Amino acid sequence: MKKLNSMLFAFVLSMGLVGFSNINAGAELRGQERTCGAGPQKRIVTLTAAEKMVDLGEGVKTEAWTFNGTSPGPTIEACEGDTLKLTLKNEGKMAHGFDSHALRINPMHFGPADSGKSLSLDGKLSTPGVFMYHCASGAATDQHIKMGMFGTMIVYPRSQKLRPAREIVISEN
Secondary structure (H helix, E strand, C coil), rough: CCCCCHHHHHHHHECCCCCCCCCCCCCCCCHHHHHHHCCCEEEEEEEEEEEEEEEEEEEEEEEEEEECCCCCCCHHHHHHCCCEEEEEEECCCEEEECCCCCCCCCCCHHCCCCCEEEEEEEEEEECCCCEEEEECHHHHHHHHCCCCEEEEEEECCCCCCCCCCCCCEEEEE
């Protein structure tokens, strides 16, 4: 595998679609060293899907479809070789799902899950990089992403130690 450019991980640019206020703004990311640890790990992530009104500032409110109450959803950090078990709890009024471009699994497992239901995905993270994740709701997936159901997953390389960096994620509408 060619040497990865550590700058890719030093400044993560996720070309998302919605820029609503994110209560995770300023949340510290763990980074490669703290995320990867001594060896592959089983990562367990739970996301809750729901529609909610969000305040854009200056009295402007709009409906957003969110993961964990935010749009974009929380940044997920993992390391190459880790196994990810993701559970999506759908507390919304309509069907929602989950798709991560970092997972190489059968896309039929991405959802959707009806209101009040959950779905779980398991997969090994075999490719390092920065990936988008989003709602997977069949034919309406595009609308769900536009309404705010997306986020970023960072999969750090395990075999290549990157120079120390302070990771940030920027999403743009």
